[in-house]
Amino acid sequence: MRSSRLRPSREVSLKLLRIVGFYVAIVAVWSLLGRAEVWSPFLFPSPEKVFESLRTNFANGLILDGLQASLRRLAAGYAISFVLGMSLGLLTAAWRFADETIGGVVLGLQSLPSITWLPLAVLWFGLSESAIIFVVLMGSTFSIAISARSGMRGLPPLLARAAGTLGATRWQLYRYVVIPAMVPSMVQGMKQGWSFAWRSLMAGELLFVSVGLGHLLDVGRNLNNINMVFAIMLVIIAVGVAVDRLIFGRAEAWVHERWGFSAG
Known part of the structure; x- marks a missing residue:
């Protein structure tokens, strides 16, 4: 034992x-x-130089300030995209006319690379925080919508019929059958939406923002500081991995433990 x-x-x-x-x-x-x-040290730095740049930029507050600004923009854009995406997904799943019309638009817009929204964002909002948040929103909304629709449409009809046979009310059907069946797809859609949002944010900050991790990448490029560029890239990767493992990894494990479904 x-x-x-x-x-x-x-x-x-x-x-x-x-x-x-x-x-x-x-x-x-x-x-x-x-x-x-x-390769030349100006093109491919040693890890010692990169870690020294990390230490320096953490100590002077550049990375922490940039990380805080980036996460603030991400939270705003992602929260809005989650609400819009879930609403669109449920609407197209529940209403055939919406699926035949809005559903096609959602699929088409999902195929657009996030960075292509940037020129439109600049024209509409100027060089502002709102423009970056708009790019983040448009980059993640449609993947969340598609996943929510797939989750609801993927519900086996037999489960709904069995619940009805057992006398389940409409509310009980949604609470105990529809929502649990949707959760794995919802988690997967949120995870995919997060990855699109994070990449959209970095692309937007690279082009025009005064504070942020993407902007720090551009600062390193302008200064010809390859050590700083590599250091910021490591931070961006670390944030992505941390969110994936600590938030979505745990959410997927909870879904599997709670309902026995896989979100992967």
Whole structure:
């Protein structure tokens, strides 16, 4: 019995060791390439230089200020896109006419790269915070809408009929059958919408913003500071991975544990 308790702990330790070993190997290879100067240090910096740039820009507050500004814009745009996306998704799933009309528009707009909304945003809102939030909103709304529609349309008719046979009211049908069946697709749509929103935000900040991670990338480019460019890229990647694992990863695990559905 004691060995059975230790086994999961050992498996977790081995998994952690493999992950840490993988990233240590990447940094080691990166360091060797940097020291060998296979490419010019002005084009491919060593990890030591990049980590030094990270330390410096965290210490002087540049990265923290930029991160705070970027997350504030992201939260505003993503919150609006979630409400709009869910509303569009439920509307097109529940109403055939809306699906045949608005649904086609949603599919078409989803195919547009997020950055293509930027010229329109500038014309409508000028070089402002509203323009960036608009780009974030348009980048994520339609993926959330499509996932919400798919979740509701994907409900097996047999489940609805079985609930009706058992005497479920319309409210009970939605609460205990429709919503649980939709949640996995909703979580997946939110996850996809977040990734689109994050990329849209960085693209917008690269072009015109006074504070933000995307703007710091542009500052590094203008200063010919490759160390700073790599450092900010690492921060952007770290934020993306952290949100995916800590928020959406836990949400997917909760969905699987609560209802036995997979959100992946």
